[in-house]
Amino acid sequence: MKKTIGILTTGLLLIAATFGCSKEDEMPDPNAISATITVNNVGTSAYIFTAVNGNGAAATLNMENAPLTLKIGSRYQIINLAGLPHPFLIKGIGNTTLLAQNDVVGTFESNSAVNFISTDTGITFTLTAEMAAQIAPYQCGRHAAMTGNISAIN
Ligand SMILES: [Cu+2]
CATH class of the missing domain: 2.60.40 (Immunoglobulin-like)
Incomplete structure (x- = not known):
C-alpha cells in the first residue's frame, strides 16, 4: 500500500510539473522586456x-x-x-x-x-x-x- 501511494504521488508530481511547464509556454510573462x-x-x-x-x-x-x-x-x-x-x-x-x-x-x-x-x-x-x-x-x-x-x- 505504501509503495502504491508513493508511485501515485510521483505520478501526480510529474503531471503537475508537465502542466506547469506547458502553462508557462502558453502565457507570456507580461513583465518580460521586449x-x-x-x-x-x-x-x-x-x-x-x-x-x-x-x-x-x-x-x-x-x-x-x-x-x-x-x-x-x-x-x-x-x-x-x-x-x-x-x-x-x-x-x-x-x-x-x-x-x-x-x-x-x-x-x-x-x-x-x-x-x-x-x-x-x-x-x-x-x-x-x-x-x-x-x-x-x-x-x-x-x-x-x-x-x-x-x-x-x-
Ligand atoms: Cu539633460
Whole structure:
C-alpha cells in the first residue's frame, strides 16, 4: 500500500510539473522586456541612442535627438547612461509628463498595466494603448533642448 501511494504521488508530481511547464509556454510573462534602449547625452543639447536591442523599438543610433519608434503593447527598458543629471522623461500631449526618471510624478506612473519602474540607471515601462494615445516627445528633465519625437505604432 505504501509503495502504491508513493508511485501515485510521483505520478501526480510529474503531471503537475508537465502542466506547469506547458502553462508557462502558453502565457507570456507580461513583465518580460521586449527591447532595451541605451541612451547617453551630448552635453546639455541632445540625447543620443547608443544601442537598441530586442523587438519593438527602433531609432537611428548616435544621432542627436533622434526620433524613437515604439510598438504599442511591448515592454521597454531605457538604460540612461547620462545619469540623473539628465533624467529621462516621456512627455504627454499638452506638455504633460507621462513618465519621469526624476521626482516629477507622471500621469501614468501608477498605472498597473504600464508597471513603471524608475531607478538611478533608467526606467522600465509597458507602452499600453491608453498611454500611447497621449504620448509626445521624450525630454530631459533638466535641459529642454534634449528632446526627440516618439512614434507609437501598432
Ligand atoms: Cu539633460
